[in-house]
Amino acid sequence: MDFSQFQTLALSRFNTALKDPGVLPNADAARLLESMKYSLLNGGKRIRPLLVYASAQACQANLNHADYAALAIEMVHAYSLVHDDLPAMDDDDLRRGQPTCHIAFDEACAILAGDALQSEAFSLLSGAIDGLLPAQQLRMVNNLAMASGVYGMAGGQSLDLEAVNQSVDIAYLENMHNHKTGALIKASVLLGAQCQAKLDPQTHDLLSQYADAIGLAFQVQDDILDVTSDTQTLGKTQGADAALNKPTYVSLLGLEGAQQKAAQLHQTALDALAPLGENAKALRQIANYIIERAN
Helix, strand or coil: CCHHHHHHHHHHHHHHHHCCCCCCCCCCCHHHHHHHHHHHCCCCCCHHHHHHHHHHHHCCCCHHHHHHHHHHHHHHHHHHHHHHCCCCCCCCCEECCEECHHHHCCHHHHHHHHHHHHHHHHHHHHCCCCCCCHHHHHHHHHHHHHHHCCCCHHHHHHHHHHCCCCCCCHHHHHHHHHHHHHHHHHHHHHHHHCCCCCCCHHHHHHHHHHHHHHHHHHHHHHHHHHHHCCHHHHCCCCCHHHHCCCCCHHHHHHHHHHHHHHHHHHHHHHHHHHHHHHHHHHHHHHHHHHHHCCC
16 A cells, blocks of 8 residues: 555544544534634644554554544644644744634634643543553553643743744754654654554554654754745745744754755654564655655
């Protein structure tokens, strides 16, 4: 199966799960629910759900369990984008080619939408899931919580804001993005793997190495595209980081240096998967996609 076939099947599965009546059911706060759906359902690459399914497949886990992990991860990701785009953060008015949540609704509604998407993710992942052991669920909830908070994505965003108009080195930048971008990507891989009750430690470690590498590679490629692509192709404002005087891999390493960095990380990811054989084919394909993508 090539990547486009895997992507089609996985996204079809994810979209079916997303449309389940039990996911974001009707609520009295109708406008808030509308803003949540606006932020969650407006497309995107769905890299994180793809990673969940690919990792579950690599570990021969139950894909019905992976549905819950994929939904929870994407809800947390959607919440992070809603808050990222706020005037107090990155102050962006375009996301996936559409007005950002606070533009389409208002700032207060966007803040609440992010808050509610985050709590809904944990409600979904911690609820009754047929056949998933309580110990597995606990590990998955803990993993997602650590990846989302001060030791993960939120901490990385804080480091990002602190770096505006500052001179930082490559070590600071990598640490920042290991938290801001990499933590949730790593959680996507590990949550998929943790759907397998008999996950062995060696496989867990190899997948962790893979996830660390592609998490950074994703951000390096983002920085490259921010200077080589355009707003229409990206679906978000081109050159936004430069406009805010934020450090990037391109600003620190130059375009060629950033491209070399992405290639090195890509190879590191592939090397980590080598012992896992054919079962990890989709994970390899996603690593290729991450550095070949145009948006």
